[in-house]
Amino acid sequence: MPGWILPSRKDRPVAFSLPKLETAADAVKATSAIIRGVAAGDITLSEAGELAKLVGEFTKVLDLHEIQQRLAKLEAAQETKR
Secondary structure (H helix, E strand, O other): OOOOOOOOOOOOOOOOOOOOOOOHHHHHHHHHHHHHHHHHOOOOHHHHHHHHHHHHHHHHHHHHHHHHHHHHHHHHHHHHHO
């Protein structure tokens, strides 16, 4: 992008480990880890907020995936009844 001046980054990578996110139970563990991280002073409250947003988006995607699976099962069951 010649000639463009981009603003400097205002955020930085956060060195904080979260549990692997695969299930809703993992999201609960991740949220607990974020809270513990703030309490221990490992991450700031604003960093925790951004991490919590990521976990929240994961749960939305997980919910959508589960709904799609249920819908596919219902549609398959309807097809077998025809």
